[in-house]
Amino acid sequence: MSDGSGAPSSAGPKSAYFLAHQDEEVERRTLAVLVDNEPGVLARVVGLFSGRGYNIDSLTVAEVDESSHQSRITIVTQGTPHILEQIEAQLLRLVPVGEVVDITKSKRGIERELALIKVAEKGEKRVEALRIAQIFRANVIDTTNESFIFELTGASDKISQFVELMRPLGLVEVSRTGVLSIKRGKEKG
Amino acid sequence: MTVKTRKKTETRLMTGAEMVIEALREQGVDVLFGYPGGAVLPIYDALHSAPELQHVLVRHEQGAGHAAEGYARSTGKCGVALVTSGPGATNMVTPITDAMMDSIPMVVICGQVPTHLIGTDAFQEADTTGITRSCAKHNYLVTDVDQLARTIHEAFHIATSGRPGPVVIDVPKDVQFANGTYVGKDGVHKPTYSPRIQPQPEAIAAAADLITRAKRPVLYTGGGVINSGPRASELLRQLQKETGIPVTSTLMGLGAFPASHKDWLGMVGMHGSFEANNAMHDCDLMLCVGARFDDRVTGRIDAFSPNSKKVHIDIDPSSINKIVRVDVPIVADCAAALDALIAALKLRTGKRPDLKPWKAEIDAWRARRCFAYENSDTVIKPQYAIERLYALTKDRNPYITTEVGQHQMWAAQFFHFDQPNHWMTSGGLGTMGYGLPAAVGVQCAHPDALVIDIAGEASIQMMMQELSTAVQHKLPVKVFILNNEWMGMVRQWQELLHGERYSHSYSQSLPDFVKLAEAMGGHGLRCDDPKELDAKILEMIEIDGPVLFDCRVENTENCLPMIPSGSAHNEMILGQITGNEIGESGRKLV
Ligand SMILES: Cc1ncc(C[n+]2csc(CCOP(=O)(O)OP(=O)(O)O)c2C)c(N)n1
Ligand SMILES: [Mg+2]
Numbered sequence: 001m002s003d004g005s006g007a008p009s010s011a012g013p014k015s016a017y018f019l020a021h022q023d024e025e026v027e028r029r030t031l032a033v034l035v036d037n038e039p040g041v042l043a044r045v046v047g048l049f050s051g052r053g054y055n056i057d058s059l060t061v062a063e064v065d066e067s068s069h070q071s072r073i074t075i076v077t078q079g080t081p082h083i084l085e086q087i088e089a090q091l092l093r094l095v096p097v098g099e100v101v102d103i104t105k106s107k108r109g110i111e112r113e114l115a116l117i118k119v120a121e122k123g124e125k126r127v128e129a130l131r132i133a134q135i136f137r138a139n140v141i142d143t144t145n146e147s148f149i150f151e152l153t154g155a156s157d158k159i160s161q162f163v164e165l166m167r168p169l170g171l172v173e174v175s176r177t178g179v180l181s182i183k184r185g186k187e188k189g
Numbered sequence: 190m191t192v193k194t195r196k197k198t199e200t201r202l203m204t205g206a207e208m209v210i211e212a213l214r215e216q217g218v219d220v221l222f223g224y225p226g227g228a229v230l231p232i233y234d235a236l237h238s239a240p241e242l243q244h245v246l247v248r249h250e251q252g253a254g255h256a257a258e259g260y261a262r263s264t265g266k267c268g269v270a271l272v273t274s275g276p277g278a279t280n281m282v283t284p285i286t287d288a289m290m291d292s293i294p295m296v297v298i299c300g301q302v303p304t305h306l307i308g309t310d311a312f313q314e315a316d317t318t319g320i321t322r323s324c325a326k327h328n329y330l331v332t333d334v335d336q337l338a339r340t341i342h343e344a345f346h347i348a349t350s351g352r353p354g355p356v357v358i359d360v361p362k363d364v365q366f367a368n369g370t371y372v373g374k375d376g377v378h379k380p381t382y383s384p385r386i387q388p389q390p391e392a393i394a395a396a397a398d399l400i401t402r403a404k405r406p407v408l409y410t411g412g413g414v415i416n417s418g419p420r421a422s423e424l425l426r427q428l429q430k431e432t433g434i435p436v437t438s439t440l441m442g443l444g445a446f447p448a449s450h451k452d453w454l455g456m457v458g459m460h461g462s463f464e465a466n467n468a469m470h471d472c473d474l475m476l477c478v479g480a481r482f483d484d485r486v487t488g489r490i491d492a493f494s495p496n497s498k499k500v501h502i503d504i505d506p507s508s509i510n511k512i513v514r515v516d517v518p519i520v521a522d523c524a525a526a527l528d529a530l531i532a533a534l535k536l537r538t539g540k541r542p543d544l545k546p547w548k549a550e551i552d553a554w555r556a557r558r559c560f561a562y563e564n565s566d567t568v569i570k571p572q573y574a575i576e577r578l579y580a581l582t583k584d585r586n587p588y589i590t591t592e593v594g595q596h597q598m599w600a601a602q603f604f605h606f607d608q609p610n611h612w613m614t615s616g617g618l619g620t621m622g623y624g625l626p627a628a629v630g631v632q633c634a635h636p637d638a639l640v641i642d643i644a645g646e647a648s649i650q651m652m653m654q655e656l657s658t659a660v661q662h663k664l665p666v667k668v669f670i671l672n673n674e675w676m677g678m679v680r681q682w683q684e685l686l687h688g689e690r691y692s693h694s695y696s697q698s699l700p701d702f703v704k705l706a707e708a709m710g711g712h713g714l715r716c717d718d719p720k721e722l723d724a725k726i727l728e729m730i731e732i733d734g735p736v737l738f739d740c741r742v743e744n745t746e747n748c749l750p751m752i753p754s755g756s757a758h759n760e761m762i763l764g765q766i767t768g769n770e771i772g773e774s775g776r777k778l779v
Binding site for chain 2: 035036039040043044047048051082085086089090092093095096097098
């Protein structure tokens with residue numbers, strides 16, 4: 001036992017319970033948060049993330065059941081397993097939050113995103129853009145002599161890949177919804 | 190609004206302001222703390238014709254909040270505060286945050302500008318729900334008078350159930366004037382909100398098994414035991430009797446287990462006892478009941494109790510595995526979990542390990558007498574002052590509140606509690622200015638009790654004006670100031686961490702507290718001689734009215750023992766501070 005008369009010893013046994021593990025891998029997760037659609041509920045969820053220093057990579061929200069005023073918020077976040085566990089528990093502390101579903105961990109999760117992509121070029125590049133769009137099954141929803149707007153639905157990385165391909169072909173701007181999610185099978189949640 | 194009516198309840202027509210009063214009445218509120226202003230005038234008007242509801246007019250809205258907290262902590266009931274919009278609401282932010290950190294049930298009703306003016310930067314408009322969103326357990330802006338009564342009932346339910354906390358209700362002035370339908374509290378429930386109360390039987394079984402095998406167990410208890418109600422304290426004592434396990438507690442949990450018990454270890458943590466901290470460090474089983482592994486308790490986290498199995502009972506799932514990974518998490522109300530644990534232990538009749546060797550080790554730590562100090566017969570030592578205050582008042586079963594600083598820690602070390610709900614201190618937020626208004630709230634709840642705020646000369650000046658509240662409402666609170674002429678805790682850290690450069694921590698231009706008390710209509714006492722201390726304390730107790738006691742103590746006494754930030758439980762400073770205790774990384778911690 002040290003009696004504290006000198007400098008603190010840095011020896012001493014390391015606890016197996018030290019939680020701020022530096023070696024824990026950061027993981028990416030998609031969470032579906034089912035909430036009562038009451039004023040300020042989105043601010044509560046977003047405020048929780050900023051206040052506690054958690055990441056938000058993407059966020060979508062809309063009312064999904066008008067009669068019971070239920071909204072579904074899909075959040076893509078990153079953190080160590082410990083942080084992710086805290087995020088879930090902290091979300092459930094919020095009074096209007098009814099349920100948090102970890103879509104990524106469930107294995108049965110499906111994630112989709114919608115993007116609108118504007119490309120402006122002439123000649124060869126314009127033809128190439130259209131050809132790639134067909135491969136990706138993107139729809140053309142607006143066109144002028146010098147531009148297209150593509151509409152593309154799919155997994156986020158597919159959209160990112162498409163955007164990269166459009167970059168040398170006259171990419172002007174991108175608008176993405178963020179990730180939506182649901183689980184396969186007949187059960188809810 | 191998504192509040193649903195479960196069963197039909199009686200409904201009546203009335204104004205929003207009348208609904209507020211009616212809902213408070215139905216919730217069993219007998220006293221509220223408040224301050225009027227333009228945006229709550231209709232509610233104050235309704236209050237005018239409700240003489241059975243005692244309204245305590247404070248001198249600053251922060252005082253109303255802390256008074257509501259003091260009321261709540263000393264009764265187990267919900268505290269209620271009523272304030273106006275804008276500055277009234279922003280003045281409440283500190284007590285709301287304080288109540289959130291310490292899990293104190295409180296409902297705050299704020300006036301707001303009329304709905305049609307919201308968002309226009311109207312006079313005394315503040316975005317109260319926006320400002321309090323992250324510091325309250327929940328909040329509401331009520332824009333429809335028909336939702337007002339339900340909202341208030343729901344607010345009380347949320348404030349008092351699960352892990353308790355503050356709930357804010359923002360009521361625009363036009364909603365207070367409007368006529369609507371009142372609904373009773375029975376009709377209200379919130380489907381998304383259902384805290385878990387009962388423990389999981391497998392977890393209880395696992396915990397009971399660990400107890401039957403432990404050779405070096407320790408009970409680490411916290412404010413959750415107090416919040417759970419007197420039955421939890423009783424069950425804790427029962428569990429301890431059944432098992433003989435030594436008990437320590439956080440600052441928040443003092444009183445849940447009697448300090449006079451032979452197995453009481455004293456408080457744990459930064460200024461806790463040597464025996465408590467060493468027992469936490471060296472135990473093989475830690476039973477955490479309603480505590481949350483706060484950094485003031487754990488010290489250096491990677492050296493925290495390295496060889497123990499840990500059981501954690503907490504009603505808030507987010508507290509579990511937040512700071513320290515535990516082996517057996519039990520999400521439940523403390524009383525329910527303790528009850529189940531006692532029952533499970535009764536079934537396990539096998540012979541348990543003898544705790545005598547463990548207790549002998551603890552006795553050796555006790556023998557270090559970590560709270561020993563060098564007394565003086567010329568100056569009053571702060572520790573001595575608290576010792577005498579305790580000795581001379583304990584038979585009256587006093588309620589103690591504190592401010593924040595060294596005096597708070599000395600109070601925790603030298604005042605002893607045998608019952609729950611008698612110790613009110615700002616633990617999580619550490620709010621200077623808490624103690625006097627909290628004492629006002631306690632005294633309202635217990636008019637005949639002895640209520641003492643143990644204060645520092647710096648802290649007391651933060652909410653000094655509430656002495657006037659005490660005078661007006663004939664609340665005979667005693668403020669016992671350990672006047673060391675320094676922000677002592679700041680001075681101590683500067684001595685320890687900043688090369689004795691005492692930057693702005695001297696309490697200059699101090700008022701004459703005796704004259705100040707008299708000017709405010711209270712009584713003033715002063716003592717600077719240890720030989721006169723007892724007589725003066727007795728004089729203070731006998732005075733029928735608020736007293737400010739200016740107890741002049743040793744100016745530069747340090748509060749020891751201490752685990753410096755970033756150090757482990759077994760690296761306590763016991764004797765003198767040398768200035769070399771804290772490493773570079775520790776210096777960056779708070
Ligand atoms: C509102 C607030 N401001 C600042 C602090 C930081 N602080 C902690 S203790 C302390 C000094 C308290 O001095 P005093 O009340 O005289 O108590 P002492 O430590 O001397 O017993 C200060 C400034 C705080 N806890 N609360
Ligand atoms: Mg002081």
